[in-house]
Amino acid sequence: MISVVCSLILLTLGGHPAGGVRDTLQASRITADFKLSDTLSRQPLAFTEVNLRRLERDNIRSVGDLSAVAPNFYQPRYGSHITSSIYFRGFGSRIDQPVVGVYVDDVPLLDKNAYDFDFLDLRRVQVLRGPQGVLFGRNTSLGVIRLETLSPFDWTGVRTAVEAASNGSWRASASAYRRPSQRFAWSASAAVAREGGFFVNEYTGQRCDTGRSVSLRGRLQWRPEGGWHLGASLQGGWLREGGYAYGLWDPSSGTVLPVKYNDPSGYSRLHLLEGLTARKAWDRAELSAALSWQYLDDRMEMDNDFTPKSYFSMVQAQREHGLTAEVLLRSRPGDGRWRWLAGTFLFGKWLRMSAPVTFKPDGIDELILANANAGIGKAFPGEEIRIEERSFLINSDFRIPAAGAALFGEAAWSAGRWTLSAGLRLDAEWTAMRYASTADIHYLFTMVMQDYALLATEFSGRQRQAFLVPLPKLSVSYALDKGLLYATVQRGHKAGGFNTQLFSDILQNRMMDGMMRELGVSMGRGAYDSAAATQYRPESTWNFEVGAHYAPTANLSLTAALFRIECVDQQITVMAPGMGTGRMMSNAGRSRSQGVECSAVWHKGPWDLDLDYGYTHAVADGRRLPYAPANTLSASASRRWDLGGTWLDELTAGTRVRGIGRIWWDEENTLSQPFYALLSASLSVRRGALTLTLWGENLTDTACRVFWFRSLQRDFFAAGRPMQWGLRINYNL
Amino acid sequence: MKICKLLFCLALGAMLFSGCRKETPATPLPDEAAYVGRLDVIEIGDALFRIDDLRASFVLDAQGRLDISMYDVSFSSKMPVKLSEMILPDVPYTRNGNTLTLSGTDIIPMMVMRGERVPYDRYKCTDLTGTIDPERMVLSMKLGGFQTDYTGSYTAAI
Numbered sequence: 001m002i003s004v005v006c007s008l009i010l011l012t013l014g015g016h017p018a019g020g021v022r023d024t025l026q027a028s029r030i031t032a033d034f035k036l037s038d039t040l041s042r043q044p045l046a047f048t049e050v051n052l053r054r055l056e057r058d059n060i061r062s063v064g065d066l067s068a069v070a071p072n073f074y075q076p077r078y079g080s081h082i083t084s085s086i087y088f089r090g091f092g093s094r095i096d097q098p099v100v101g102v103y104v105d106d107v108p109l110l111d112k113n114a115y116d117f118d119f120l121d122l123r124r125v126q127v128l129r130g131p132q133g134v135l136f137g138r139n140t141s142l143g144v145i146r147l148e149t150l151s152p153f154d155w156t157g158v159r160t161a162v163e164a165a166s167n168g169s170w171r172a173s174a175s176a177y178r179r180p181s182q183r184f185a186w187s188a189s190a191a192v193a194r195e196g197g198f199f200v201n202e203y204t205g206q207r208c209d210t211g212r213s214v215s216l217r218g219r220l221q222w223r224p225e226g227g228w229h230l231g232a233s234l235q236g237g238w239l240r241e242g243g244y245a246y247g248l249w250d251p252s253s254g255t256v257l258p259v260k261y262n263d264p265s266g267y268s269r270l271h272l273l274e275g276l277t278a279r280k281a282w283d284r285a286e287l288s289a290a291l292s293w294q295y296l297d298d299r300m301e302m303d304n305d306f307t308p309k310s311y312f313s314m315v316q317a318q319r320e321h322g323l324t325a326e327v328l329l330r331s332r333p334g335d336g337r338w339r340w341l342a343g344t345f346l347f348g349k350w351l352r353m354s355a356p357v358t359f360k361p362d363g364i365d366e367l368i369l370a371n372a373n374a375g376i377g378k379a380f381p382g383e384e385i386r387i388e389e390r391s392f393l394i395n396s397d398f399r400i401p402a403a404g405a406a407l408f409g410e411a412a413w414s415a416g417r418w419t420l421s422a423g424l425r426l427d428a429e430w431t432a433m434r435y436a437s438t439a440d441i442h443y444l445f446t447m448v449m450q451d452y453a454l455l456a457t458e459f460s461g462r463q464r465q466a467f468l469v470p471l472p473k474l475s476v477s478y479a480l481d482k483g484l485l486y487a488t489v490q491r492g493h494k495a496g497g498f499n500t501q502l503f504s505d506i507l508q509n510r511m512m513d514g515m516m517r518e519l520g521v522s523m524g525r526g527a528y529d530s531a532a533a534t535q536y537r538p539e540s541t542w543n544f545e546v547g548a549h550y551a552p553t554a555n556l557s558l559t560a561a562l563f564r565i566e567c568v569d570q571q572i573t574v575m576a577p578g579m580g581t582g583r584m585m586s587n588a589g590r591s592r593s594q595g596v597e598c599s600a601v602w603h604k605g606p607w608d609l610d611l612d613y614g615y616t617h618a619v620a621d622g623r624r625l626p627y628a629p630a631n632t633l634s635a636s637a638s639r640r641w642d643l644g645g646t647w648l649d650e651l652t653a654g655t656r657v658r659g660i661g662r663i664w665w666d667e668e669n670t671l672s673q674p675f676y677a678l679l680s681a682s683l684s685v686r687r688g689a690l691t692l693t694l695w696g697e698n699l700t701d702t703a704c705r706v707f708w709f710r711s712l713q714r715d716f717f718a719a720g721r722p723m724q725w726g727l728r729i730n731y732n733l
Numbered sequence: 734m735k736i737c738k739l740l741f742c743l744a745l746g747a748m749l750f751s752g753c754r755k756e757t758p759a760t761p762l763p764d765e766a767a768y769v770g771r772l773d774v775i776e777i778g779d780a781l782f783r784i785d786d787l788r789a790s791f792v793l794d795a796q797g798r799l800d801i802s803m804y805d806v807s808f809s810s811k812m813p814v815k816l817s818e819m820i821l822p823d824v825p826y827t828r829n830g831n832t833l834t835l836s837g838t839d840i841i842p843m844m845v846m847r848g849e850r851v852p853y854d855r856y857k858c859t860d861l862t863g864t865i866d867p868e869r870m871v872l873s874m875k876l877g878g879f880q881t882d883y884t885g886s887y888t889a890a891i
């Protein structure tokens with residue numbers, strides 16, 4: 001692979017692009033957008049836009065690094081790359097369906113497991129806050145993150161970077177952007193990285209959160225005769241890592257104990273995304289189309305009790321194919337009062353998942369036999385149930401196909417400074433789950449049995465769900481001389497689904513019930529409605545928002561928004577009602593969130609200042625919703641000095657503060673993380689094409705907790721990353 | 734004369750009335766039947782433990798032996814398990830037409846475990862009395878020393 005990259009670099013350096021365009025990347029205006037008819041500052045929505053300069057200056061390398069940069073957006077870093085728990089304006093999800101959609105070059109990522117990846121040469125990132133259901137459909141009930149990669153039509157050259165960090169992490173990347181003709185351009189990018197990790201698993205004595213990754217991307221763009229813009233891209237990423245640095249809370253000392261678990265835990269993933277886009281503009285209308293094929297193959301294994309004891313461990317391996325197709329027709333900007341848009345979206349995905357759970361000696365003794373013999377021992381003193389195996393497997397296999405179709409349209413009418421727009425999307429979705437869970441154990445009841453007998457337990461079947469959801473939107477805006485006032489009402493939708501993580505718990509219950517039934521007794525527990533528990537319903541939100549965009553000068557832009565969100569059938573993660581060893585998504589009643597967001601961006605001469613703040617008050621039944629922070633704050637400043645070019649051309653110094661909190665962890669609001677702030681800084685020097693950057697994250701080594709969960713009546717916390725510093729060398733031709 | 738006529742009419746009417754009344758034959762007692770009703774147990778401290786809608790049944794075999802069963806039953810609020818089937822085997826009784834009158838003591842209940850009858854000495858039955866007819870089952874006994882009463886109404890054949 002390294003030889004391929006070097007070859008590409010040599011080929012690039014050896015040739016000269018015909019009419020090559022060298023773009024500053026910093027100040028170019030984006031003119032053509034797949035869905036939005038105008039620049040974001042003229043849209044009736046709250047947004048955050050981050051360009052390449054700020055992405056590199058502020059070390060924004062993944063979706064999670066946008067936390068607080070986009071007000072009220074928070075993705076804590078814990079677990080592994082499979083954990084994309086995104087919280088936005090008070091709502092979010094830990095498992096299954098996300099509240100935010102992620103698009104890469106106008107193609108939606110269908111699986112949340114693929115959300116967390118390292119950015120590679122992104123031109124810009126847009127975060128659209130609030131429901132975006134009309135244009136972006138399912139699972140965008142709280143927003144959309146749009147990632148736009150660097151196009152060889154916008155910039156040509158070679159970009160290379162190598163980096164090393166204090167914890168042993170390193171990264172190397174190389175990209176080539178070529179435009180051999182006015183009509184054809186291509187790019188190729190590659191990156192390799194090693195994560196050195198931060199947290200030691202005291203059981204092994206090694207860091208548990210190390211990892212390796214490789215990313216590749218190739219892009220072809222062609223503009224043949226007739227005004228067509230065609231594009232094809234293939235990007236892929238592979239990673240293998242540890243993770244799950246969870247420490248047990250010790251109530252006696254009031255501290256979180258060091259990470260210490262005995263079973264292997266980690267995550268590996270291969271993700272491929274193939275996209276084809278086409279655009280054609282006529283005088284009055286523009287056609288856009290995007291097709292994609294997506295492939296995800298990942299495997300997670302985890303010590304489920306996160307202690308040195310051997311309770312149980314799990315593996316989740318899945319393989320998923322996805323297809324999307326979208327066609328959109330819209331009017332071109334003109335002098336007329338009307339603007340319109342209409343489109344259709346289709347998707348299908350096929351998921352095969354295997355999720356075996358292995359019960360180990362301590363789990364058998366303390367979770368199964370202790371519960372069973374507590375009742376048996378009272379009813380039949382001196383007698384007990386025994387299990388022959390010291391470990392056994394609960395197999396669970398799933399086939400989950402899903403497909404959907406949507407029609408959507410939007411129309412806007414302008415009169416003077418006023419614009420009224422309305423949109424509607426009809427989303428139809430069908431999904432099914434074929435499941436099969438089995439477990440075999442040998443048991444003996446001392447009162448009536450001499451030998452162990454086989455107990456074979458099975459739970460298999462099929463579930464289906466279908467949804468037809470209208471997603472309306474209404475907005476009114478008033479154009480100021482240098483800005484916009486707007487008010488918006490729109491509905492968001494998060495799809496329903498199936499509780500695959502629940503099946504080991506269901507099978508444990510069935511196993512116990514089956515054993516007791518054979519023995520002629522029952523434990524007297526409430527009925528565990530297995531079939532109904534495997535499904536959860538869609539979540540629906542209504543977002544009411546007023547906001548403003550204002551740019552009093554060419555250097556300053558301000559945005560502000562007030563919002564209120566009403567949520568029905570909120571999807572919340574709860575512990576399984578049976579043995580309590582599984583998690584499930586359940587639908588709660590009503591919840592609501594309201595808050596404020598504001599941003600200020602100032603660029604003048606050598607100065608860049610960015611300020612973003614968000615406040616959310618999100619409650620259900622009078623209690624704060626867990627995991628979503630009440631406040632997010634991001635403030636960054638940088639200054640550039642032109643040094644005249646004797647030794648150095650340019651010196652840039654930057655600093656950034658990111659604040660999060662208070663975060664309530666549990667539904668009873670008894671545990672919380674107070675507000676905390678992390679300080680970062682960077683110092684860059686440039687000579688010609690070479691730039692050297694020294695950077696530091698969490699320079700005050702502030703301790704914080706970024707995640708909490710409860711398992712087997714124990715509390716666990718994930719700590720935030722400690723101080724880290726690094727050195728990066730960029731060489732761009 | 735008028736009095737004689739009146740008496741004659743009354744006698745004639747009584748004869749006619751008695752002739753019109755239908756004779757309902759007695760429902761025969763089957764060899765097995767199920768009942769559903771209420772179980773009351775007096776626990777320690779005179780606390781009442783009750784199960785409503787408890788299903789019970791009886792079976793008379795070919796040799797005339799009487800087994801009484803209770804299903805999904807427990808006998809105390811502190812009993813952590815329910816017995817899927819508990820049998821009072823070979824209960825002494827006398828038969829009068831369609832009614833069985835029960836009387837017995839020192840009966841060891843049987844639990845059905847893995848398809849076999851297993852004695853449950855802990856709840857030995859003493860001072861059992863009661864009746865079984867086609868419409869009702871009434872039992873009074875001591876199980877494990879605790880006063881236990883059951884009244885059930887016929888529900889269906891097993």
